[in-house]
Amino acid sequence: MHTQSIPLISPAIGTRRELASFHFGPRDAADARQKIYIQAALHADETPAMLVGVMLRRRLLELEAAGDIEAQIVLVPVANPVGLAQHVLGQFVGRFDLASGRNFNRSFPALAGDPSSLDGALGPNAQDNVATVRKLMRETLAQQKPRTEFESLQHALLELSLDSDVVIDLHCSLEATLHLYTSDEAWPQFEPLARYLGAEASLIATDSGGQAFDEAHSLPWWTLQQQAGDASPLPPGTIAATIECRGQRDVSYETAGRDAEAIIDFLRARGAIRGAARPLPPLVRAPTPLAGSEQFYAPASGILVHRAATGDLIRAGDALFDIVDPLTDETCTVHSQTEGIFYMRRAIRFVTAGAPLGRVTGTRPIRTGVLLGA
Numbered sequence: 001m002h003t004q005s006i007p008l009i010s011p012a013i014g015t016r017r018e019l020a021s022f023h024f025g026p027r028d029a030a031d032a033r034q035k036i037y038i039q040a041a042l043h044a045d046e047t048p049a050m051l052v053g054v055m056l057r058r059r060l061l062e063l064e065a066a067g068d069i070e071a072q073i074v075l076v077p078v079a080n081p082v083g084l085a086q087h088v089l090g091q092f093v094g095r096f097d098l099a100s101g102r103n104f105n106r107s108f109p110a111l112a113g114d115p116s117s118l119d120g121a122l123g124p125n126a127q128d129n130v131a132t133v134r135k136l137m138r139e140t141l142a143q144q145k146p147r148t149e150f151e152s153l154q155h156a157l158l159e160l161s162l163d164s165d166v167v168i169d170l171h172c173s174l175e176a177t178l179h180l181y182t183s184d185e186a187w188p189q190f191e192p193l194a195r196y197l198g199a200e201a202s203l204i205a206t207d208s209g210g211q212a213f214d215e216a217h218s219l220p221w222w223t224l225q226q227q228a229g230d231a232s233p234l235p236p237g238t239i240a241a242t243i244e245c246r247g248q249r250d251v252s253y254e255t256a257g258r259d260a261e262a263i264i265d266f267l268r269a270r271g272a273i274r275g276a277a278r279p280l281p282p283l284v285r286a287p288t289p290l291a292g293s294e295q296f297y298a299p300a301s302g303i304l305v306h307r308a309a310t311g312d313l314i315r316a317g318d319a320l321f322d323i324v325d326p327l328t329d330e331t332c333t334v335h336s337q338t339e340g341i342f343y344m345r346r347a348i349r350f351v352t353a354g355a356p357l358g359r360v361t362g363t364r365p366i367r368t369g370v371l372l373g374a
């Protein structure tokens, strides 16, 4: 393993942060079968993901010592040193940049730049086309000059991940069961990972509208593929998935160790690590479109009382939330319209009117536009 450190733009005199990455496997890309990029806690307060990163680092060190790593594997267990330092009046604010209000996992710059620059550059050979697009992406990133610490963090992450075959972004939700997000095109390749992880929901979208880190990698390939046409085959050069490692308080050696082992098995099954992967466990739940997830909102302000647990199989009409007005003693109940898994909910217990409450998977698309939360 070797360690790299990318300095971020210093936001103010006397302050400086850096992004640390751990690199396993062959140093020279030509000696590696593929490149895998794994990062954790881009939303800095999502600590369960960070512990998975710790467990992965331990396992990868063992595997490297045994000579079993075939791929270049880049691990960034602390993907957001900026957010990690944001503690305000006792609250850890790791999702949004306090300086700009921006969500750390939204609005990543487009890697494809101007697709017209590829006109005539793609030919009949798929692998040559992948190399051409990777070159375009690297040039596009090199032209982008970050001005702020936030932008330099996004830039540094992309520098490390850009040319990977597989990108895995480890997050967690507020209160949740383990679930993952990926694209339609990448799902067949990530299905084994969903099995090893025991994912209770796999949410599929090609473009969820938020320019999150995973889609910053997968969406340009899909877009270019649509433009290229049949004469210029262009397989996805990068497949990407976001894994939500349960809820924010679910920090334990047992779950983190299990998740890390699931990722190791997935990498073994892909040939990135030598040795036989465990037999594939059954898929807990079939994937569902992200656009089919029902999002619930508080119809009024009040005390939020949960009527269902995360991971529950919900039927249409089931009660999910009560909101109790402490002055009038009136209670309004929010019911599910869909049948599916109650995969995430907010961690607060007093809500304002219109506040988002949680989500249940659904098989029929019911939403359009931006599919991710704020």
Ligand SMILES: [Zn+2]
Binding pocket: 042, 043, 046, 105, 171, 172
């Ligand atoms: Zn997150």
